[in-house]
Amino acid sequence: MPQRYCWDDNVLLQAVILAPDEGGAETSWKSAGGTDAVAFICLGGFFHRLNMLEPYAGHRNNLQVILANCSNRFGHLLLDNLGMQYDVMTPDKDEALKIPDYFSPSQYVEEIAKNNARGVAKYHTFSAYEKPLVVIGVDTIVVTDGEIYVKPKDMDEIIALFKKLSGKHHDIFTGVSIIYGIDYYKDPPEYKMRTFFEKTSVKMMELTEEEILDYLSMGESEYRVGGYAIEAQGCSLFEYIDGDYMTAVGLPIHRIAKEFRDLFEANLIPTHNYYE
Numbered sequence: 001m002p003q004r005y006c007w008d009d010n011v012l013l014q015a016v017i018l019a020p021d022e023g024g025a026e027t028s029w030k031s032a033g034g035t036d037a038v039a040f041i042c043l044g045g046f047f048h049r050l051n052m053l054e055p056y057a058g059h060r061n062n063l064q065v066i067l068a069n070c071s072n073r074f075g076h077l078l079l080d081n082l083g084m085q086y087d088v089m090t091p092d093k094d095e096a097l098k099i100p101d102y103f104s105p106s107q108y109v110e111e112i113a114k115n116n117a118r119g120v121a122k123y124h125t126f127s128a129y130e131k132p133l134v135v136i137g138v139d140t141i142v143v144t145d146g147e148i149y150v151k152p153k154d155m156d157e158i159i160a161l162f163k164k165l166s167g168k169h170h171d172i173f174t175g176v177s178i179i180y181g182i183d184y185y186k187d188p189p190e191y192k193m194r195t196f197f198e199k200t201s202v203k204m205m206e207l208t209e210e211e212i213l214d215y216l217s218m219g220e221s222e223y224r225v226g227g228y229a230i231e232a233q234g235c236s237l238f239e240y241i242d243g244d245y246m247t248a249v250g251l252p253i254h255r256i257a258k259e260f261r262d263l264f265e266a267n268l269i270p271t272h273n274y275y276e
Contacts, residue, residue, distance in 0.1 A: 051081065051082065051083045052081060052082060052253070052254070052257035053082045053083055053084070053257055053260060053261070054083060056260070056261060056264045057083065059264040059269065060082070060083060060084060060260070060264075061083075061085075062131055062132065063084070063131055063132055063133075063134050063269065064087075064130075064131040064132065064133050064134070065078065065084045065085065065086040065087070065134050065135075065136065066086065066087050066088075066089050066120055066133065066134070066135045066136070067086050067087070067088045067089070067136050067138075068089060068090075068091040068116040068117050068119060068120040068135055068136065068137040068138070069088055069089075069090070069091075069116070069137075069138060070090050070091075070223075071088070071223070072088045073250075074138065074250060074251045075088050077246070077249075077251050077253055078136075078251075078253075081253045081257070082253065082256070082257055082260070089120050091115070091116045091117070091118075091119025091120045091123075091137065092119045092120075092122075092123040093115055093116065093119045097111070097115050099111050099112075105141060105143045105148055105171070105173045105199075106173060106175075106197045106199070108141060108148055108173075109139050109140065109141050109173040109174065109175035109197050110175040110177070110195050110196070110197050111175075112139035112141075112175060113137045113138055113139045113175035113176055113177040113195060113197075114137060114175075114177040114193065114195055115137070116137030116138065116139060116177070117135045117136065117137025117177040117178070117179045117193070118137070118177075118179070119137075120135045120137070120179075121133075121135045121179045121182055121189065121191055122188055122189060132180075132181075132182075132269060132270045133180075133182050134178065134179065134180045134269065135178070135179040135180075135182070136176065136177070136178055136179075136256070137176070137177040137178075137179070138174065138175065138176050138177075138250065138251060139174070139175050140172060140173065140174045140175075140225045140250045141172075141173050141225060142161075142165075142170055142171070142172055142173075142225055142226040143170060143171045143172075143173060144164060144165060144168060144169075144170035144171070145164070149161060149225070149226065150225060151223055151224065151225050152221075152224075152227050155216065155221075157227075158216060158221050158227035159212060159213075159216070161226065161227050162207065162212045162216075162227055162228075163209075163212070165204045165226065166204055166205075166206055166207040166212070167204065167205065167206035167207070168203065168204065169201055169202065169203045170201070170202060170203075170204070170226075171199055171200070171201050171202075172199070172200045172201070172202060172225075172226070172243075172247060172248045173197055173198075173199050174197065174198050174200075174247045174248075174250055174251070174252055175195065175196070175197045176195065176196055176197070176198075176251075176252065176255070176256060176259075177193060177194070177195040178193065178194045178195070178256075178259060178260075178263075179191045179192070179193050180192055180193075180194070180263065180268065180269050181268070181269065181270060192268070194259055194263070196255065196259065198243075198244055198247040198252040198255050199243060199247065200241060200242065200243030200244050200245070200247040200248045201241075201242040201243055202230075202238050202240070202241045202242070202248060203238060203239045203240055204237050204238055204239070205237060205238065205239050207237070215228070215233070215234070215237065218233050220232055220233055220234055225250070230248050230249060231249045
């Protein structure tokens, strides 16, 4: 059955509603109080606390994980969901990077994620670390009417973007690039890379200018793709989410867990540091 994510009564409560989809009929869903839902699962504040890599704790605990990001906003998600101890490091991005105009949104966000990961793996020295290094680069974009939007530069851009998104669907693409097997004996360092993207679609409610300004006054919009924090008060701006909620937040934890499980099972990540 299809899944739809929604919030009820504008509170920070995520719910999954499994709605019947028989005979090719259009899938329907309702709020927590709806009666047509087959099942309602209240996930609430602890829905993301499952440790999805616990069966691989021996591999996971032998890693030094670096999150290539400008802030620590996503780091706790790695710890809470995957049990990963991590450091956060601002990437030295290749400012000369030019993304071709013909790139699709998925190609665009993957290229930025790779640039972020490379900006940590290639331009920093990690010989002091005792464990094998893994760098995770991430980036998120918003796409509406065929246009790609990154983080707004100022409040005027945020307001203009909100007016574009108001009452409409838009897509959220999050790209992730995992660099592993880094060999700092080589100059430049050699490494392996695994890159992917996830996509989630959302619909923002119709907002008046007063409502937009009221939300922006909460102070959540700075440095946010789309100008909103969907994991905080911004959740009340949306009618529904179709896809992975964590992708909309900016770190697709479930897909990241899958990729690491594949790497661990194939023994693709070294069990010792190259400097040992």
